[in-house]
Amino acid sequence: MNTFSRITGTGSYLPEKILSNKDLESMVDTSDQWIRERTGIVKRHIAADGQTTCDLAQQAAQLAIEAAGKTPREIDLIVVATTTPDKVFPSTACLLQQRLNANGCAAFDVQAVCTGFIYALSVADKFVSTGAAHCALVVGAETFSRVVDWTDRSTCVLFGDGAGAVVLEASEVQGILSSHLHADGAYENLLHVPGGISRGFDLADTEGDPRYTHMKGNEVFKMAVNTLGRIVDETLNANGMKKSDVDWLVPHQANIRIINATARKLNISMEKVVVTVDQHGNTSAASVPLALDTAVRDGRIQRDEVLLLEAFGGGFTWGSVLLRY
Numbered sequence: 466m467n468t469f470s471r472i473t474g475t476g477s478y479l480p481e482k483i484l485s486n487k488d489l490e491s492m493v494d495t496s497d498q499w500i501r502e503r504t505g506i507v508k509r510h511i512a513a514d515g516q517t518t519c520d521l522a523q524q525a526a527q528l529a530i531e532a533a534g535k536t537p538r539e540i541d542l543i544v545v546a547t548t549t550p551d552k553v554f555p556s557t558a559c560l561l562q563q564r565l566n567a568n569g570c571a572a573f574d575v576q577a578v579c580t581g582f583i584y585a586l587s588v589a590d591k592f593v594s595t596g597a598a599h600c601a602l603v604v605g606a607e608t609f610s611r612v613v614d615w616t617d618r619s620t621c622v623l624f625g626d627g628a629g630a631v632v633l634e635a636s637e638v639q640g641i642l643s644s645h646l647h648a649d650g651a652y653e654n655l656l657h658v659p660g661g662i663s664r665g666f667d668l669a670d671t672e673g674d675p676r677y678t679h680m681k682g683n684e685v686f687k688m689a690v691n692t693l694g695r696i697v698d699e700t701l702n703a704n705g706m707k708k709s710d711v712d713w714l715v716p717h718q719a720n721i722r723i724i725n726a727t728a729r730k731l732n733i734s735m736e737k738v739v740v741t742v743d744q745h746g747n748t749s750a751a752s753v754p755l756a757l758d759t760a761v762r763d764g765r766i767q768r769d770e771v772l773l774l775e776a777f778g779g780g781f782t783w784g785s786v787l788l789r790y
């Protein structure tokens with residue numbers, strides 16, 4: 466008999482410190498009204514000094530493990546999606562494994578920026594559905610505020626910190642129905658942090674500070690809308706499903722206007738779209754599991770409902786997971 470994988474627990478965590486649109490008005494030339502109208506964001510959470518991506522990941526992971534009724538010792542795979550790891554190495558997944566006392570199992574990070582959690586969930590599904598793992602912990606966690614230039618109004622209003630996690634277990638019932646991953650490195654320079662360990666951070670060819678996020682917002686916006694529209698069709702066609710078969714859209718939380726456009730493409734009412742971007746801005750790899758956990762815990766998402774998870778991010782990368790919760 467085929468083994469399938471199914472989500473059995475979710476968790477999420479947002480750091481305590483809140484940065485509101487009003488707060489940003491005193492930092493850069495912006496307004497609460499502009500940010501709300503152009504992005505839908507009302508506030509974002511910022512990790513405290515010394516609080517790391519692994520700290521956020523640990524909180525979310527513990528809640529997911531608890532919700533699944535598991536103990537850390539039963540976890541046999543840890544995949545962490547992050548763009549903002551604590552250390553160059555070891556991976557944040559290894560640091561998390563040690564924190565959780567889940568020693569011995571495979572643990573690694575994946576890097577696909579805002580699409581990171583979709584990539585990580587897809588990878589974990591491959592492990593579980595082939596029998597290579599039975600109980601995987603999949604986390605999206607970011608301290609994205611550390612790679613934001615807080616004097617650049619075109620980017621700093623958009624991002625925040627957070628973490629989300631799921632436990633994915635072997636199951637006779639098919640939870641994950643399909644996953645679809647894509648990337649096109651030709652768009653490297655539209656959304657990137659130019660500096661890095663290998664290139665260094667003292668770069669003559671870069672306008673602005675190479676330590677921080679550079680983005681051509683308008684071009685990213687158009688690409689995101691078009692690409693996410695295409696992936697809706699690709700995902701439904703692969704499963705022989707109709708738009709009306711999807712109970713919930715759980716999108717990457719970057720901008721309410723991008724989310725609205727994908728919902729229109731799916732012909733789904735906004736009541737069936739999980740929106741949390743207003744509460745925490747774009748938390749990159751954390752945003753999809755944060756939204757998922759929110760709607761599971763408040764009772765909107767019910768067992769056996771069909772969910773379409775999707776994301777778009779730097780690379781460019783984009784992808785989707787269709788699942789029966």
Ligand code: COA
Nearest residue numbers: 495496499503579618619622682683685686719720777778
């Ligand atoms: N506050 C006030 N004004 C701002 C501003 C801010 N924070 N940021 C930019 N502006 C100004 C611009 O300077 C521009 O002024 P001008 O017309 O005088 O030149 C004007 O607002 C419009 O800028 P534009 O960039 O065309 O706005 P937009 O409608 O495209 O919205 C984004 C900007 C960033 C919100 C939008 O492009 C976006 O969301 N892009 C995708 C970002 C994203 O999701 N990235 C992550 C993908 S994972």
